[in-house]
Amino acid sequence: MRTKVAIIGAGPAGLFLAHLLARAGIDAVVLERRTRDYVEGRVRAGVLEQGTVALMAELGLDARLRAEGLVHTGTNLAYDGEVFRVDMAALTGGSAVTVYGQQEVMRDLFDAAEPRGVRIVFEAEDVRPEDFGGSSPSVSYVAGGVAQRLSCDFIAACDGFHGVGRAAMPADVLKVYERVYPFGWLGILADVPPVNHELIYANHERGFALASMRSESRSRYYVQVGLDERIDDWPDDRFWDEIATRLGPEAAAGLVRGPSFEKSIAPLRSFVAEPMRVGRLFLAGDAAHIVPPTGAKGMNLAVSDVAMLADALRRHYGDRDDSGLDGYSARALARVWKAERFSWWFTGLTHRFPDMDPFARRMQVAELAYIRGSQAAQTVIAENYVGLPLT
Template sequence: MRTQVAIIGAGPSGLLLGQLLHKAGIDAIILERQTGEYVLGRIRAGILEQVTIDLLDEAGVGTRMHKEGIPHHGFDMLFGGERHRIDMTGLTGGKQVMVYGQTELTRDLMDARKTANLPTVYEAGNVTVHDFDTLKPRVRYEKDGKTHEIECDFIAGCDGFHGVCRASVPRGAVTEYEKVYPFGWLGLLSDTPPVHEELIYANSTRGFSLCSMRSQTRSRYYLQVPLSDRVEDWSDEAFWQELRLRLDPPAREKLVTGPSLEKSIAPLRSFVAEPMRFGRMFLAGDAAHIVPPTGAKGLNLAASDVKYLCGSIIEFYKERSEAGINHYSDRCLRRIWKGERFSWWFTNLMHRFPNDGAIGQKLQEAELEYLIGSKAASTVMAENYVGLPL
């Protein structure tokens, strides 16, 4: 087979890149090792920055998002038993974010690809990338007992943290930066109305919690838990009880509980791989970087990678220029490191760190009070949360 761009990974970044390339008249094949049902079953982020919203509109898949998504103009910070609102829209000259689950976004992109009859190979086994340091890269995979090979001009590694693309780069050609946090997030999804119309980020002596949502009838809640905890250790009843203890009385009273639709524990890490280009192969999204979910940056950084990569590939074909692909990595990393910094800072501000003791709690409370009391500090928070400009 022959195509212009071989995309490894059918998550949001791979599907979005494929859709944008299709709109520009550039051929692409997407390979995914899992089934489509598995991809849709992954419960992930749900906060979209304006950059991501605009990109979905550009891809022609924003209709349902605008119809069913929930615009948010602020969020609450809960500490010391009291809630304080960050007015994102007021502090950023009118910017906002959109609550729209990654599962729904993925479904929209899948449907668009299916409608356009574009090639996606699910359950592609033993995917390998070859000759990406030449002008004629190739991708091999197995399907239905047969080995297939794709010749292409470019390989887009959108295959996640454990994917084959970054793993195929020679060890000396990539530098990896990583910080692993000493706790995880226990998440619970339920068909219950959200406890509040906006998100509540809570810093309590018992640990961090987050009250989020996917719709007006579906809620997503998180608790900071030790890495030694297992999902089996937490019944639904135990989760709801612990969440109540980390909330203020008004939220506690409004909390509607119900059976969990999904429950999982996610470890937290900060990770960046540099560079993101290796000859004719490019990394995008989780293949190149991971952020703690505290700042809701993971999906949005992946979308900005796709924006830069798509523009670079279009420039190559339309203008016969390699300027975009030559600068792809540097442009992405400037934005990525700012997103990493914000996510690291917000995580450190809101969570209990086992070795910090009582002084850690006091220092956090002092910084939170300063954050709320200073318009300049609140503006910095709001600007980063809604998303820095490209």
């Protein structure tokens, strides 16, 4: 089998890229080692930047988003039991974010794939990008127990942090930058109304907490926990007591408790691999970078990556212009590092670190107090949170 672009991975990066290429008339095949149900069912991000929302509209994938998404024009920070709001729309000329779960985004992408001619091979095993250093790359894989080879012009590795794409790059070329945080997020989903109509990020002496939601009747809550914690250590009653304490009496006044139906602990890390291109192999999304979820940047960064890559491929095939492909890595990384900076900074501002002494804690509180009283500081948060433009 032959195609122009072989896409490894049918997560957000891979499927957004496939839809963008289909719109441009560029043939592509997506190889995914899991089933659709598995990929679609993964509980992931839920805050879409304005650029991601705009791209879904451009692709005609926003019908359910417009009907079900929750538009947030602000966000809230809590410390020492008090809450203040950052008015993102007022500070950024009307920009906002939309709460719409990654599961819903994936459903929209999958539902539209077949009608638009987006080809996806599910349960593709032993996927291997090959010969990408030359002019005739290919991807070998096994489907239905039969060895296959997909010849192509380019390979886009959108296969996540543990995928084969980055692992195939020469070790003497790839540079990795990483910080692993000494805590994780314990998250729950519960069919109860959210405590606030917008998100609340809380800094408490016992640790970070986040009040979020997936809809007006489904809430998503997180508390910072140690890496040695187990889910079994956190029955629902203990979780609800802890989230109420960390949010503080003002924010927790409207807390509605109920049984959780999903509970998990996620570690936090900052990670960047450079470059994002070697030969005819390109990295996008989590294959190239990971951000702590504090800044709500993970899926949005994947979308910005593939928007750049799709534009570069369109110029290659349509205009015989390779400048976009040649500049893809530098262009993408410029935006990646800005998002990494914001997520790292926001994590440091809101979390309790094991080695934090009283001075460091007071500095956190002082910075939050400064942000509360400074329009300039709030503008920095607002413009990063709604999403920086492509560079």
